[in-house]
Amino acid sequence: MLEAGIQFDVVKVDIETKQIEGGGRYIDINPKGYVPALVFDDGEVLTENVAILAWVADRAPELAPQGHLGYRLLEMLSFIATEIHKRFPTYLMLPEDVREPIAQEILRWFRFAAGRLERGYLFGKTFTVADPYLFQLARGAAELGFQLPEPLRDYIARIEERPAVQAALRREGLA
Secondary structure: OOOOOOOOOOOOEEOOOOEEOOOOEHHHOOOOOOOOEEEOOOOOEEEOHHHHHHHHHHHOHHHOOOOOHHHHHHHHHHHHHHHHHOHHHHHHHOOHHHOHHHHHHHHHHHHHHHOOOOOOEOEEOEOOOHHHHHHHHHHHHHHOOOOOOHHHHHHHHHHHOOHHHHHHHHHOOOO
């Protein structure tokens, strides 16, 4: 993460074929077959967004709320993973004519998250590792045509202005 000052190499994975750019099978790294995975120098592998983002927050304390709010960070990461993120695969696999109930569930939880943004980010004025996670999902939802609440649309625009986010979007061919 550029903002965190943590050095890492990014390896692209073809989600459909599970092939790693440059050769190799992603399934050999992460038997679950989905991203993300963080491979340490000693060969150990850490998977799941919540675990990886908590690891980043441990190494970049400026990206985590301090004190007992650190547990609120885990709460928020788990919420984003289980109430928002997990619904998208179901939504995308369903025929368009039956997606509406899942879309309404997704919007319900985006509205809940939007209520947390009154001071800028999920934890007030502090940008944390939970913010890029919510940003990525909200940005994707907007691209899919979801009518997100105004605070979330403003949040997406605010985060897109961050130099590290601009660099990541360019690297992924999204900007």
